Amino acid sequence: MPDVTKTAPEVEDAKAPIADPSAVVKAEKARSLWGDAWQDLRRNWYFIISAALIVLLLVIAAFPGLFTSASPTTGDLVHHFLGKPELSKIGSPEWFGYDGQGRSVYARVIHGTRASVIVGVSVTLVVTLFGGLIGMLAGYFGGWVDAVLSGFTNIFLGLPFLLGAMVVLQAFTERTILVVIFALAFLGWTQIARVMRGAVITVKQADFVQAARALGAGTSRILFRHILPNVLAPVIVVATISLGVYISAEATLSYLGLGLASPTVSWGMDISGGSSQIRVAQHILIYPSIMLSITVLAFIMLGEAVRNALDPKTR
């Protein structure tokens, strides 16, 4: 059983020569936070499993053709959806059976990866950049800037996330991937902004910031060269975990019929489509559900591992 809490003492052997070249680049001063974290991560089973899964998912998302030659969108009614999936024929179109329109469930599961990964990664990027900027400005400048920006954040925080996203999505007649990304990012940035603001407020009183200011460094230099590297850790942790949450949210919205729409292939839509045949043909629903859960799990596990590596309290 992988044990997150017990990995902490192992950091002691970080004094051992660093074998990995990328660790040397990051850990210029032998034991920086990032060097330590990397040493910790390399021995963490959570990290190894989730990283392997994520690499696999990225490959599937980028090159679905490598995994299946069947088309996810053209069905042939020769294949009846009541036919049982042929689990021994690994990788063939009939592996997971067929859906109500004679489309290969396996092909749809494979091709659905791209939409989920793109939505998850893009929303996280947008949210981290925008929320991070808002939080940084609020935390660093304080005073009325903080009052305005925090008020702004609180207004968005008061809206229930899923409901707000549903309303935003309903405003668009054509719901492409871009629209879904916009809807999720529109309401999702508040968490990062709060985390960033808190971290910046703690760091800005540090001596090295005062020293940089005394040396005549400008605001942008202090912010991006001195403060930013020291507040990245909590932001990265929150961002990684929320990546999984956004993938789950996209699937939920697509399931409700308010997210992605055909011809984009999405697990949420497939699960919704399969729900009407849940009593007679469970395979239509099961396989996209498994794939979706594994994807969310991989990103949340990665976030956990990164948190344990970066959080000094667990050491």
Add this chain to the structure above:
Amino acid sequence: MGRYVARRLLQMIPVFIGTTLLIFLMVYTLPGDPVRGLFGDKGADPATLEAMRHKLGLDQPILVQYWEYMKGIVLHFDFGTQIASGRPVTDVLGDAFPVTLRLAGMAFVLEIVLGIGLGMAAGLRAGRLTDNVVLVFTLLIISIPVFVLGFIVKSVFAFQLDWIAPNVSNDATWGELIAPAVVLGSLSLAYVARLTRTTMAENLRSDYMRTAVAKGLPKRRIVGVHLMRNSLIPVVTFLGTDLGALMGGAVVTEGLFNVKGIGGTIFESIVRREGTTLVGLVTILVLVYLFMSLIVDLLYAVLDPRIRYA
């Protein structure tokens, strides 16, 4: 204390106005026309449409509409009229709210009891088998999206074992609501368990715990009073903001189990572009959220006597 509450209530006003204005703007930029929708495919002549719009106040500029709407809420507790049925939104809410409140309440109790219980069991034995089981279990729950979990519960307990009915009847008895409540509360339950576990494991190493043990206090008092009281602050923070989220999250769960609650009403009003109903419902959720965050702040002082509100 009284002054603190008054100040907090005053601080809530701009947030309340901002959030409701935001939802108002979002809803009214929706394409589609609820008035035209009233007449179906046949349509009506432009003069009738215009008269209808005027009657409903939809011909006014958006900020004027917002002002009128807020005035109605504050002065007459009037949340508007549902356009399709012509009933006041408060009536529609009155039908749907009790079921959802019971559902969310059950999920909430489940979260507190099971979440804190599991978290304590894991946190007190950090690093041992119980801890690992709880960690893996909660990780799985967090990873499985709510609607997938709903299907799992439905197909196992309703279709295979035949223990529950797949759909909740119109009476929505307490017994029928157990399964939906489990599904609705599971995600937050996992978060609460993990949060409790982490803070407990951290606080176990603190000085006051050593002191309490050294004083020879019984274990029940050490864990139940000293440790619990100090560990609960982050948990209470989470729980406080969660009740509103539960009611919002009911959209999925209620749809799955066919519960006739606020979630279904919200979904319907989004799909039908029923601006007034939607704004009314979300306004109430926002009020619940703000009220709960005030309660949480007041609970801090109960849990941690160092926090004083003069």
